[in-house]
Amino acid sequence: MTHYTLTVPVKYDDNGTEKTTYRRVGAVFENTKRDTGETFLTIKLDFPVGVTELVAFQPSKGDVTE
Secondary structure, eight states: OEEEEEEEEEEEEETTEEEEEEEEEEEEEEEEOTTTOOEEEEEEESSOOOOSOOEEEOOOTTOOOO
């Protein structure tokens, strides 16, 4: 099963330069329906999130989410 790390982009100022860091908030799992073979995504949040943008990345080698 393919999964991605779900993050929230957080912009900040570093000595006059705007930078972005990504804070983990959950995981996205790619699943397949058995009867039709159709692919769908399941999103699992680590905690309630009140944001307008979420970004999913493939997990790093040490990031295991079940």
